[in-house]
Amino acid sequence: MTTVTDTAHSEVGHASTVGDELAYVDLLSLVRETNRCPGGKRTIRRIATRLGIGPHTRVLEIGSNTGFTSMELAKITGCTAVGIDVNAAAVAEANRKRSQLPQRIADRLSFSVGDACAIPFGDAEFDVIVCGGANTFVQDRATALSEYLRVLRPYGFVSVTNLYYRKAPDEQLLTDLRDVLGFDVPPYGLQDWLKVLAPAEWELYDLETTDLVARPDKVVEAYADALCSSDRLPQVSESDRLRVRNRWHEVMSIFNRNHAHLGFMELTLRRPMPGDEEQPELFLTAGSWDPYFEKAFVQGN
Ligand SMILES: C[S@@+](CC[C@H](N)C(=O)[O-])C[C@H]1O[C@@H](n2cnc3c(N)ncnc32)[C@H](O)[C@@H]1O
Numbered sequence: 514m515t516t517v518t519d520t521a522h523s524e525v526g527h528a529s530t531v532g533d534e535l536a537y538v539d540l541l542s543l544v545r546e547t548n549r550c551p552g553g554k555r556t557i558r559r560i561a562t563r564l565g566i567g568p569h570t571r572v573l574e575i576g577s578n579t580g581f582t583s584m585e586l587a588k589i590t591g592c593t594a595v596g597i598d599v600n601a602a603a604v605a606e607a608n609r610k611r612s613q614l615p616q617r618i619a620d621r622l623s624f625s626v627g628d629a630c631a632i633p634f635g636d637a638e639f640d641v642i643v644c645g646g647a648n649t650f651v652q653d654r655a656t657a658l659s660e661y662l663r664v665l666r667p668y669g670f671v672s673v674t675n676l677y678y679r680k681a682p683d684e685q686l687l688t689d690l691r692d693v694l695g696f697d698v699p700p701y702g703l704q705d706w707l708k709v710l711a712p713a714e715w716e717l718y719d720l721e722t723t724d725l726v727a728r729p730d731k732v733v734e735a736y737a738d739a740l741c742s743s744d745r746l747p748q749v750s751e752s753d754r755l756r757v758r759n760r761w762h763e764v765m766s767i768f769n770r771n772h773a774h775l776g777f778m779e780l781t782l783r784r785p786m787p788g789d790e791e792q793p794e795l796f797l798t799a800g801s802w803d804p805y806f807e808k809a810f811v812q813g814n
Pocket residue numbers: 538548549550551575576577578579582597598599600603627628629630644645646647650651652
C-alpha cells in the first residue's frame with residue numbers, strides 16, 4: 514500500500530503513511546475528492562450570506578485542502594480567496610482544479626502551503642477567515658486563533674465549521690480515527706470546543722448547530738465505487754486502484770460510524786476593538802443562542 518502514490522500519482526507528490534496505510538489527507542488528494550466542510554455547498558452558501566461576502570471581500574481559508582470551499586465562495590460571490598494548507602499534495606490538487614476554472618474565477622483564487630500557526634500574510638489583510646474542519650487538525654489552536662486575530666481587519670469575521678460530539682464515542686472508534694488521521698481526535702462536546710474556539714479576546718457573534726446522521730453501508734460502498742472508478746482514476750493501475758478503493762471504503766466507513774455521534778457547529782466570531790462594550794439583549798428567538806450569555810458562560814463568568 515505504501516507505494517501506491519509514489520508510482521501512480523507523482524503529480525500530487527509523495528504520500529506519507531500512517532502505519533502501513535496511506536494517510537487520509539494524502540489519500541483524498543489521490544482520489545481527488547472535493548473535500549468539503551460538513552453540510553457542503555449548503556453550509557458554504559450560508560457562510561457567504563451570513564458574513565455578507567461579496568466581490569470586494571478578501572477571504573482567507575485555513576486548511577483549504579483541495580480548494581472546494583474557496584472555489585465555491587469565489588463562484589457564488591465573486592470574492593477574492595486565498596487558501597493555505599500544510600499539506601503540499603492538497604495544495605497541488607487545489608491549484609490543478611483552479612487551473613480548470615474560467616479565467617475570471619481562477620484569477621480571484623490562490624492556494625499555497627502555509628500553517629495556521631504562522632500565517633504567511635501581514636496584519637489586517639483579510640475581511641473574513643473561513644475555517645472548515647481544520648481546527649480539529651491544528652494541534653496548537655491557541656496560536657492559530659491569535660494568528661486569525663492578527664491577519665483579520667478590525668470587525669472582520671471568522672467562520673468556523675467544526676464537528677463536535679453530541680454522543681460520547683467509544684474507545685474503539687477513537688482508536689480507529691487516530692489510526693486513519695494520525696492524531697488523537699479530542700472527544701469534545703460543543704461546550705468543550707467553544708472554550709477552545711471562542712476565547713475571551715473574540716466576540717462570539719453567532720452560533721448554529723446541526724446534527725449529522727450515518728448513511729447505510731450500501732451508500733458508503735457506492736460512494737467509494739464512484740470516487741475510485743477507473744474513469745476517475747485512469748492514472749492508477751488496476752491493482753492499485755482496487756487497493757485505493759478498499760482503503761477509501763475502510764476510511765469512509767470509520768467516518769460514517771463517527772457521524773452517528775456527531776453534530777457540527779457554524780460558529781461566527783468577530784474581531785472586536787479595545788473598549789467595545791457588549792450588552793445583553795432581552796429578545797431571544799426560540800431555539801437560537803444568545804452570544805452575550807454564551808460568551809459569559811464559555812468564559813465561566
Ligand atoms: C478536514 S480538512 C478541511 C477541508 C476543508 N477546508 C473544509 O472545508 O472542511 C483539514 C485540513 O487542514 C489541514 N491542516 C492541518 N493542520 C494545519 C495547519 N496547522 N495549518 C493549515 N492547515 C492545516 C490538513 O492538511 C487538511 O487539509
